[in-house]
Amino acid sequence: MGDRPLRADARRNREKVVRAAREAFAASGYGVPLDEIAALAGVGPGTVYRHFPSKEALFEAVVAARIRDLADDARRRADGADPGEAFFGFLGRLAGEAAAKRDMPDAIEVAGALRQDIFEALDLLLRHAQRAGAVRGDITAPDLIVLLKGLILSVQDTPQGPAGEAQRERLLAVLADGLRSPGATG
Amino acid sequence: MGDRPLRADARRNREKVVRAAREAFAASGYGVPLDEIAALAGVGPGTVYRHFPSKEALFEAVVAARIRDLADDARRRADGADPGEAFFGFLGRLAGEAAAKRDMPDAIEVAGALRQDIFEALDLLLRHAQRAGAVRGDITAPDLIVLLKGLILSVQDTPQGPAGEAQRERLLAVLADGLRSPGATG
Amino acid sequence: MGDRPLRADARRNREKVVRAAREAFAASGYGVPLDEIAALAGVGPGTVYRHFPSKEALFEAVVAARIRDLADDARRRADGADPGEAFFGFLGRLAGEAAAKRDMPDAIEVAGALRQDIFEALDLLLRHAQRAGAVRGDITAPDLIVLLKGLILSVQDTPQGPAGEAQRERLLAVLADGLRSPGATG
């Protein structure tokens, strides 16, 4: 926040670390040794600790970015004209994005301020869609979060390639149909 | 296979270990120290290794048992009179069972011969329900497996107690409605 | 306390560890790597941790033994016939013992139940000597403890050999004379 801008090299390294962490966590979950992340980033382990006070903090930073992105996207869509399309479009994006990110299961544990952030964004999206009659009314934002987690995790072990793509679409269809207001037209 | 039957006490120990492992894994995930499992079983760690070549093997055995149980249940239900009820009943049981098992995320990684077993059982259950018009026809057994994983994992971080119970029911309703044949009555 | 006796090998190892720790701490202070202690004991670091939950606990155990011994000695002497001799004899023993134990400075930090133990023992020794008129009356047990720490630490960097021996005697004489009751005959 009030921190002054990092020196050029520090900034570069920080980004290398975050990028490496993203890949490593995605590939092997939270369990990857921090030294491996550092090696992947081409820095020493100490450098990681200059930027993040602990492995967990690094992980959260990586996840936080993703969640923040999601929340931003949700808010952006919520402003649009068609609340139903906004809602289901978001679902689609989520399913697409989550494919083959192996760190989502861990990512989902993250709490704190982000929880609030994503919650509010989804709440907005959901309420609009419900008010427009596009989504069933007996669902709450916490329900939606849990469902989305399930979706993310499902999508995880969907194969790459067109066959996986087709399968993801079917999964999405099932979830979307389940969420749609009973009696609403698809 | 060619194993000679275990002595009575060995058999008892093996079971104590499995039972302890089930609890410990469920309570704390794959991360629990093996010593803790051994202690919970009331045996030494060496004894665990007499029965299982590695921690991972023990974990797989535990998961295998659970999956076998599920498959058995699916098959049993598939034989019943009402395929739709069989199918959705199974979903309900699954959701109930999965609540608060911390080892599910890891469990789901386990594959092997079981894949086949559960696959066939679910395939049976699904086909019957589809033939009866209770479940949409564009879904395949692999889709179902993935969806169920998502359900299991969703249900994971549903709170204990009646509030959680209610939420689980809503989640189940969404999934069930999504799976129902378009135009079929709930 | 209520622990059942250790297995023979465990007991042996535990003692090797304690002995190694005593030497290593004495030689290099608290700073010695635990791995070095383990190596000196001829065991793996894990073995040290089987017997002591942390490096600090090991250190305290080593120190505790020494302090307990001292307190025992003080109590034993306090029962004797000549309180003055008991008191000054204890001082002499302490000075002799402390020569060249490099870990005393750290040892002295140790607190807890031992504090109480040594305090009471010294208090007894001191009071008796004071009542017999052998030690000045304006000194309290805490004062004595601090003085003895000073003595121990002084004696630390006294050379080995007869020259050191003579020096230690002079140091002891100064302290003893300072503690003696004013007007009492040496």
Place this chain on the structure above:
Amino acid sequence: MGDRPLRADARRNREKVVRAAREAFAASGYGVPLDEIAALAGVGPGTVYRHFPSKEALFEAVVAARIRDLADDARRRADGADPGEAFFGFLGRLAGEAAAKRDMPDAIEVAGALRQDIFEALDLLLRHAQRAGAVRGDITAPDLIVLLKGLILSVQDTPQGPAGEAQRERLLAVLADGLRSPGATG
């Protein structure tokens, strides 16, 4: 020696570092991270290394200053009219100074050229006092050094506040009485 005089700002920095180091070492012992010292001095760690080749050298410099001060004080007092008062006054100053300096235990390890300096100053002080009959004759300068170390270290774990002050006075009285010439009046 052959060093060119430092630039004004460099000189200022060097002093800031030394001052910060003095405080930090006194507050936390030799263990304080060098970065902390640098931060306290308001400079980067690199700057510390511009002035001192290693952390240990910095520590020695700090200690050296203190010892030099002590030696100076001892010499100054040795020139005074009353050798006995000079001697015991020095003891008092030492005890006062040493209270609550956490780095004393480590400081005492430091040797080198200073040894000579402080030795000579104390020798002077002692000899004068002995010649005046104020201090017992069987004590040598090395004995005195060791005794003073003991005093310094004792005083270390004397509490802050007036109670500690009183205790320090008692400790000093014991040492002083022990050092006084047998038969001399206090």
Place this chain on the structure above:
DNA sequence: CATGAATGAGGCTTCATTCAT
């Protein structure tokens, strides 16, 4: 066979020191 002690690789983290800016 069971026990539980020992092993030791490897994880996270700190921090003296070096080096790019």
Place this chain on the structure above:
DNA sequence: AATGAATGAAGCCTCATTCAT
């Protein structure tokens, strides 16, 4: 000459696995 980022060697500790009792 100062800064502060990067390095990387240890340090402490855990825990899967092996092995003496």
